[in-house]
Amino acid sequence: MSPPRCIVVGVDGSDCARRALRWALDLAGAVDAEVVAVHALGLLSHLAAAAVPSEPQRQAVARVFEQEWCAPLHDGDVRGRCLLVDGNPVTALLTAVEEHGADLIVVGSRGHGGFAGLQLGSTSHQLVQHSGTPVVVVPPDEGR
Amino acid sequence: MAAAPELDRHDVGPSHPERPARLGAALAGIDDAGLRDGAVVLAARRATDEELSLVHPLSYLEALHAFCDAGGGALDPDTMAGPGSWDTALVAAGAALAAVDALGRGEGDVAFVAARPPGHHALRDEPMGFCLLNNIAVAAASLTARGERVLIVDWDVHHGNGTQAIFWDDPHVLYVSTHQWPLYPGTGRVAETGGAGAPGLTVNVPLPPRATGDVVLRALDEVVAPAVERFAPTWVLVSAGFDAHRADPMAGLDLTAGDFADIAARVRAFAPAPGRLALLLEGGYDLDALRMSVGATLARLMGVAFRPEAASSGGPGADAVDAARRVHADGAGST
Numbered sequence: 001m002s003p004p005r006c007i008v009v010g011v012d013g014s015d016c017a018r019r020a021l022r023w024a025l026d027l028a029g030a031v032d033a034e035v036v037a038v039h040a041l042g043l044l045s046h047l048a049a050a051a052v053p054s055e056p057q058r059q060a061v062a063r064v065f066e067q068e069w070c071a072p073l074h075d076g077d078v079r080g081r082c083l084l085v086d087g088n089p090v091t092a093l094l095t096a097v098e099e100h101g102a103d104l105i106v107v108g109s110r111g112h113g114g115f116a117g118l119q120l121g122s123t124s125h126q127l128v129q130h131s132g133t134p135v136v137v138v139p140p141d142e143g144r
Numbered sequence: 145m146a147a148a149p150e151l152d153r154h155d156v157g158p159s160h161p162e163r164p165a166r167l168g169a170a171l172a173g174i175d176d177a178g179l180r181d182g183a184v185v186l187a188a189r190r191a192t193d194e195e196l197s198l199v200h201p202l203s204y205l206e207a208l209h210a211f212c213d214a215g216g217g218a219l220d221p222d223t224m225a226g227p228g229s230w231d232t233a234l235v236a237a238g239a240a241l242a243a244v245d246a247l248g249r250g251e252g253d254v255a256f257v258a259a260r261p262p263g264h265h266a267l268r269d270e271p272m273g274f275c276l277l278n279n280i281a282v283a284a285a286s287l288t289a290r291g292e293r294v295l296i297v298d299w300d301v302h303h304g305n306g307t308q309a310i311f312w313d314d315p316h317v318l319y320v321s322t323h324q325w326p327l328y329p330g331t332g333r334v335a336e337t338g339g340a341g342a343p344g345l346t347v348n349v350p351l352p353p354r355a356t357g358d359v360v361l362r363a364l365d366e367v368v369a370p371a372v373e374r375f376a377p378t379w380v381l382v383s384a385g386f387d388a389h390r391a392d393p394m395a396g397l398d399l400t401a402g403d404f405a406d407i408a409a410r411v412r413a414f415a416p417a418p419g420r421l422a423l424l425l426e427g428g429y430d431l432d433a434l435r436m437s438v439g440a441t442l443a444r445l446m447g448v449a450f451r452p453e454a455a456s457s458g459g460p461g462a463d464a465v466d467a468a469r470r471v472h473a474d475g476a477g478s479t
Contacts, residue, residue: 012221043222043273043302043328046394047161047429058326086330088220088272123220 003031004104016108024106035080040092146239147258148188153228161429162274169431173439177450191237198285204269233276240283255422262426264304288316295377300385300426301395303332313341318375325350353396356459357403380415386428386437400453401436405444
């Protein structure tokens with residue numbers, strides 16, 4: 001098995017996503033891989049500033065995403081990029097894998113999912129079910 | 145009019161924009177416009193597994209039912225379900241079926257389905273974007289199963305990715321959507337024109353932020369009308385979202401209640417005869433805008449003077465309409 005050349009990582013500003021990005025950057029630095037950080041704009045993403053047209057809102061989210069959530073991506077020597085897309089996280093991550101020829105997906109786990117059923121569930125659960133690319137789920141810190 | 149607010153038990157919290165109060169606002173709009181006397185209120189019913197399985201696999205229905213019965217929770221970052229959501233979703237889909245059946249029996253000229261949760265983002269086997277069951281797809285599938293040819297017009301501000309995907313290869317359904325772009329759910333590009341089994345039978349007109357009603361009307365006249373003429377529908381169903389209203393907090397188009405009335409009049413002209421047009425409530429999250437828009441839309445369809453807001457014009461989007469017209473010229477579609 002060869003080391004990954006491109007790693008897609010899900011980023012949403014949460015602690016678990018921050019850990020996932022850190023984990024992906026550590027691995028990428030060790031094997032000289034590229035990191036693509038993806039954030040999916042959901043329906044509720046557009047609700048934060050009521051009655052404000054979505055384009056300024058979108059730009060505001062893009063700024064936070066690129067400058068704050070992806071800050072570790074800009075700090076080191078790892079090659080990386082930030083990708084803001086519309087839609088569901090699962091679809092967004094799988095599409096990014098396809099478009100960038102990535103060979104690994106990294107997401108954080110909040111330690112709980114919506115539902116452990118057949119088609120439904122957390123982002124990590126659905127990715128593991130639907131991805132043809134290996135998925136790493138970085139667990140919660142839980143004080144360790 | 146099919147409405148069942150007393151059966152609405154899909155409540156995922158006061159902070160969620162897709163909330164029970166939306167139904168009250170829609171029904172208040174009907175009262176504001178003075179339409180109650182001219183309307184027949186249909187008893188809603190629950191859709192059956194047999195009816196739903198024309199669209200959704202039984203495995204999905206069972207999983208969703210069990211999830212709700214277990215107390216519900218987050219299905220994705222936007223979509224929640226609670227203990228009452230399954231029953232309410234059955235009623236929403238069943239209300240759409242009841243409306244179509246009533247029209248089929250000659251009981252009215254046009255139907256409006258005031259039910260929630262909305263449906264047009266729901267995929268065959270996946271809830272999405274506040275949607276659990278794809279109500280309009282269930283209604284359309286019930287019609288195509290009887291040999292009908294169904295035009296679906298989706299004027300919600302968000303692209304109806306679920307409906308598009310469900311009928312992507314179906315030659316008996318023409319799916320048309322005007323929506324803001326870029327915006328959730330990220331589908332609905334002009335180049336998405338249908339699968340190999342239904343080339344050109346998906347028509348997307350993605351519009352830029354601030355687009356106004358005159359741009360939507362132009363899209364209907366110049367892009368949609370020729371496609372409808374070629375398709376020759378026997379029924380018209382509408383995903384009637386009202387979140388393209390300028391006051392809606394979820395998006396950035398600049399439509400008014402008057403625009404929705406004018407758009408509805410254009411869409412009614414696509415129906416082959418009275419009694420072959422049903423509108424299903426989708427989005428619309430500013431309660432005042434929803435109230436005015438529902439009232440103005442249905443008043444126009446019932447020939448009643450009620451226009452609380454004038455039409456809008458002068459916004460951007462002419463280029464987007466031109467691009468869609470080029471793609472669909474002469475029915476070229478996906479060729």
